[in-house]
Amino acid sequence: xxNFLTRxxxxxxxxxxxxxxxxxxxxxxxxxxxxxxxxxxxxxRFGAVLALVGMGESLVIxxxxxxxxxxxxxxxxxxxxxxxxxxxxxxxxxxxxxxTIIVGAILGSINGVTVALLGLPPLIVTLGTMxxxxxxxxxxxxxxxxxxxxxELSFLANGNVLGLPTQIILxxxxxxxxxxxxxxxxxxxxxxxxxxVNAEAAQFSGIQVKKVRFSLYVLxxxxxxxxxxxxxxxxxxxxxDIGDGMELSAITVAVLGGFDIFGGVGNLIGTILSVLIVxxxxxxxxxxxxxxxWQLAVLGLILLGSITINQLFAQVTAExxxxxxxxxxxxxxxx
Amino acid sequence: MKNFxxxxxxPKPSRREYFTIFLLITEIxxxxxxxxxxxxxxxxxxxxxxxxDLAVVxxxxxxxxxxxxxxxxxxxxxxxxxxxxxxxLQANLNPILIGIVAIFSGTVIGAINGLLITKTRIPAxxxxxxxxxxxRALIFGMMGGNWLTGLPQVFTTLxxxxxxxxxxxxxILTVFYVVFWFFLTYTSxxxxxxxxxxxxxxxxxxGIHIDRTRILAFVLLGSLVGFSALIYVGRLASxxxxxxxxxxxxxxAAVIIGGTSITGGKGSVVGTLAGVLFIAVLKNGIxxxxxxxxWERAVVGMLIxxxxxxxLIFSRxxxxxxxxxxxxxxxxxxxxxxxxxx
Numbered sequence: 001x002x003n004f005l006t007r008x009x010x011x012x013x014x015x016x017x018x019x020x021x022x023x024x025x026x027x028x029x030x031x032x033x034x035x036x037x038x039x040x041x042x043x044x045r046f047g048a049v050l051a052l053v054g055m056g057e058s059l060v061i062x063x064x065x066x067x068x069x070x071x072x073x074x075x076x077x078x079x080x081x082x083x084x085x086x087x088x089x090x091x092x093x094x095x096x097x098x099x100t101i102i103v104g105a106i107l108g109s110i111n112g113v114t115v116a117l118l119g120l121p122p123l124i125v126t127l128g129t130m131x132x133x134x135x136x137x138x139x140x141x142x143x144x145x146x147x148x149x150x151x152e153l154s155f156l157a158n159g160n161v162l163g164l165p166t167q168i169i170l171x172x173x174x175x176x177x178x179x180x181x182x183x184x185x186x187x188x189x190x191x192x193x194x195x196x197v198n199a200e201a202a203q204f205s206g207i208q209v210k211k212v213r214f215s216l217y218v219l220x221x222x223x224x225x226x227x228x229x230x231x232x233x234x235x236x237x238x239x240x241d242i243g244d245g246m247e248l249s250a251i252t253v254a255v256l257g258g259f260d261i262f263g264g265v266g267n268l269i270g271t272i273l274s275v276l277i278v279x280x281x282x283x284x285x286x287x288x289x290x291x292x293x294w295q296l297a298v299l300g301l302i303l304l305g306s307i308t309i310n311q312l313f314a315q316v317t318a319e320x321x322x323x324x325x326x327x328x329x330x331x332x333x334x335x
Numbered sequence: 336m337k338n339f340x341x342x343x344x345x346p347k348p349s350r351r352e353y354f355t356i357f358l359l360i361t362e363i364x365x366x367x368x369x370x371x372x373x374x375x376x377x378x379x380x381x382x383x384x385x386x387x388d389l390a391v392v393x394x395x396x397x398x399x400x401x402x403x404x405x406x407x408x409x410x411x412x413x414x415x416x417x418x419x420x421x422x423x424l425q426a427n428l429n430p431i432l433i434g435i436v437a438i439f440s441g442t443v444i445g446a447i448n449g450l451l452i453t454k455t456r457i458p459a460x461x462x463x464x465x466x467x468x469x470x471r472a473l474i475f476g477m478m479g480g481n482w483l484t485g486l487p488q489v490f491t492t493l494x495x496x497x498x499x500x501x502x503x504x505x506x507i508l509t510v511f512y513v514v515f516w517f518f519l520t521y522t523s524x525x526x527x528x529x530x531x532x533x534x535x536x537x538x539x540x541x542g543i544h545i546d547r548t549r550i551l552a553f554v555l556l557g558s559l560v561g562f563s564a565l566i567y568v569g570r571l572a573s574x575x576x577x578x579x580x581x582x583x584x585x586x587x588a589a590v591i592i593g594g595t596s597i598t599g600g601k602g603s604v605v606g607t608l609a610g611v612l613f614i615a616v617l618k619n620g621i622x623x624x625x626x627x628x629x630w631e632r633a634v635v636g637m638l639i640x641x642x643x644x645x646x647l648i649f650s651r652x653x654x655x656x657x658x659x660x661x662x663x664x665x666x667x668x669x670x671x672x673x674x675x676x677x
Contacts, residue, residue, distance in 0.1 A: 068460070114640060114644075118644070118647070119647065120640070120643050120644065120647060121597050121598065121643065123405070123460060123597070124587075124591060124597050124639060124640075124643050125640055125643065127584060127587065127636075127639060128636045128637065128638075128639035128640040128643070129636065129640070130636070131584060131588075131632050131633065131635055131636025131639065132632075132633045132636030132637055132640075133636075134632060134636075135629060135630060135631070135632035135633030135634075135636065136633055138629045138632075139627060139629045139630055139633065142627075142629070143629070248464060248468065251461070251464065255461065261458050261461060262458075294472055294476070295472075296468045296469075296471055296472040296475075297468060297469045297471075297472030297473070299468055300464075300465040300466065300467070300468030300469040300472070301465070301469060303461065303464065303465040303468070304451065304457065304461075304462065304465040304466070307455075307457050307461055307462075307465075308455045308457065311455060311456050311457065
């Protein structure tokens, strides 16, 4: 029984599924309005941007080298602001949206150049760019939101396709499937894992570590740009502080999803599951009329708790592996 | 037993710290040429007064970064302590008692961070991100959406007072920086912090209690944060809901600009003081030149990146020189060997 439990808990996916079910049970006990298919599908709207950004952050963390991106929130803000300006100056909305994604990728590539190519510490560089991007978007808008998006954009965040929220069906699901396909089926995806596990070994086996890491930062910026479009369509305005705090949620989601902060371990399915957990928890708390401020605390507690569990299981599995190796060695010795 | 053959190692500020001081001086010269208000006693006093709490927190941040960690929760921690102080001021308690409680509660927060990082092996950045969130929520919960305003001005003398014609912040900064400079350079515990930052494995093997050193650094940072909460409340006589939102980033920026290596083990509080003053003077200069203060954060952000770049260039050059020296020594040694044999 104990063995079964540890096996169940040490598999990240099972653990997250159990947590998800627990959250749903607790929330439906707290609020009678919670357990309702329509309700839950609407709630997933809130998680769309987090899912995109969380996947980007997960991959950056996965590639190791202390990789982390604190500037995603600021990238969302800045590319959202530029989206607003592009539409304001009379550009077609969908063209402007493509432009926004490109802007996001460019902002991400600035991180990529400094971190991956020049070799500066990611934490500090992205802290700096977070500061810089956030301030630039404030300066550009003078702190005021830009409105004036055409009505058709609203469809993206507030419309439905086949009875499900548009941004989930048309953005998050395709993005997730493409990324998952890349990670599991292409050599690039495998390179990312290898770079995360052992950058030196990857270098010696002919993988261009710097380029792999660089492209992940660009991808991260690209996903943030996509998130900025959804955010703008959600509010029908672009605010310069729209992405504040997003980096924290993204890191939380990645860590809760089972990504080792030192790189090399993790699966995007875990990220998606933890996005579900976090969003259901947040909107459930809102439904239960608990002050939204406590979400911050809950997020912080989940972050600390999940990483502690990560570390504990990492220790347990390492001990087990050593045990197995010792046993095999003994058998070999006997032969 | 004293070993006569080993010279006592006395660390000195490196070239990197002088670089920051040089930058600070050029900045001051430029601003005093551009604006005639800059070099007045009143303006300089304002600059100093507004950066006292940042300067005190940055000492602690220097220690934590030296030891290879980082703390993102200082801002929220300062907020929580400041609210405690505000409440106690409203209850008209004894100022000395308030001071003790403030420093103690800061210490407790620091200890929690330190224990989290050492006992559960959570990376410092993640752990402090988590505690920062929890404390931020606590601030909201404690204040309930209202500001604490019109607090009795008990601690105002800490920032606005003038003793013997010199503003009190000068005394505070001198005392704190001299004490912690001495602590970090001349006491063995201070050197342990450097050792742990340079290589935790090597320091473990040489018998340093790493976990204890790490916890100590966080505890000291916590108590410094507690003290600067007093300064903060004294300076503003109010606590708003966004208290300390940019404190972690500003103090990390000050430490990094001051030449402390982000990977730990290199740097000093002397550089940090120069970094703090550099940022403070820059903020003041931006206002004096009439540039929108929204630019301030952008400039600080770029400065962080530039100073890390400078760090990288310095360290690469040093490494290259060391390698060349090593190569030179080896060739000399080989030549001697060959000569002896032939």
